[in-house]
Amino acid sequence: MQKTNHTIHAGHHHYGWDRSLPPILTVAPGETVELDIQDASSGQLTPDSTVADVLAFDFSRTNPVTGPIYIEGAEPGDAVKLTVQHFQPSGWGWTAIIPGFGLLADQFPEAALHIWRYDSQALTPAAYGPGGRVPLKPFAGTIGLALAEPGLHSVVPPRRVGGNLDIRDLAVGSILYLPVEVAGGLLSIGDTHAAQGDGEVCGTAIESPMGAAFTIDLVKGANLKFPHFETSTPVTNHLDRKGYYVTTGISPDLMIGAREAVSGMIDWLGKAHQMDAAEAYMLCSVCADLRISEVVDMPNWVVSCYFPKVVFE
Structure with missing residues (x-):
């Protein structure tokens, strides 16, 4: 394990x-920096929470990020x-509509x-x-730097300097490159997930x-327009073992196609596994992958929703 040079607590x-x-x-x-990261609810949801706590959610406390961290030598144009x-998981988590x-x-x-609840x-x-x-x-779903524009900017949408990317493949061993827009970069990290499907639907x-x-490094003069990343291992081997059941959505609008693919998967889970629609929707969010299957056969594009059969083995 990499030696830790600094520790930052969740406060x-x-x-x-x-x-x-x-x-x-x-x-x-x-x-190398070790961070203690709160969940996306900032502690508003606990292992004993009920749906009433979701309805009482204070959105001004959504998605806390730990930081910011100043990186010596980081200048605009670097990465x-x-x-x-x-990661050191806690052993519990939540999924909500x-x-x-x-x-x-x-x-x-x-x-x-x-x-x-899971084995940490x-x-x-x-x-x-x-x-x-x-x-x-x-x-970690949210990894980002400060924007050049002054003022406070919401953590919820992803941005050109990173932020709430929700890329499942930024797991152990992966390397992320973020474009720097302000001196020191001002790195913050949050929104840790135990599992997620591509799309987090x-x-x-x-x-x-x-x-x-x-581990924090610097690439001088990278001049990236958006984040890049690389992985060190296959990215779906935790899901691939039993294959997939796949639904599709076909439309000239990729968002409509995505919605139809997920709706089809929810319907299938209800019929094949007697699952309530809301439960099926949450399950899709944590393990089903949305993929763009084609964008060249105009005027219609195909979006596919891959559900791993290993979940029901």
Whole structure:
């Protein structure tokens, strides 16, 4: 395990990107930082929460990020290079349908909540109450730098300097490159997940507080327009073993295609596994992958929703 040079506790967090925020730590390129990261609810949801707590959610406290960290020598035009070293999961998490949020928000106006418990050491697949077991793959959903524009910017949407990317493959061993826009970069990290499907379709994954360690480096003069990343291993081997059941959506609009593919999967889960629609929607969010299958056969494009059969083995 990489030697840790610094530790940042969860109390050092903020709720928006702002270049004027004072850094809580300064690091030299090559150093490793261990962070204590809160879940996306900022502690508003607990292992004992009910759906009433979802309805009482304070959105001004959504998605806390730990930081910011000043990187010595980082200047606009450079890239911060982050290598994911390890995660220390907490053993519990939550997935929710939040009214007004998610790919199918219009179809699911009622709040719902599922509390997960999992083995924080072995990371064996987590049991899903209505049925199935979801393979786990911890990662941090939000990793970003400060924007050049002054003022406070929401953490919720992803941005050109990173932020709420929700890329499942930024797991242990992956390397992320973020374009620097302000001196020192001002790095912050949050929104740790125990598992997520590509698309995070209901708006939440297995939201789970945990520790995380990253080695911070610098690439001078990278001049990236958007984040880049590389992985060190295959990215779907935790799901591939039994194959997939796949639904599709076909439309000249990729968003409509995505919605139809997910709606089809929810219908299939209901018929094949007697699952309530809201439960199926949350399960898709944590383990089903949305993929663009083709974008060349105009005027219609194909979006596919891959559900791993291993969940129901």
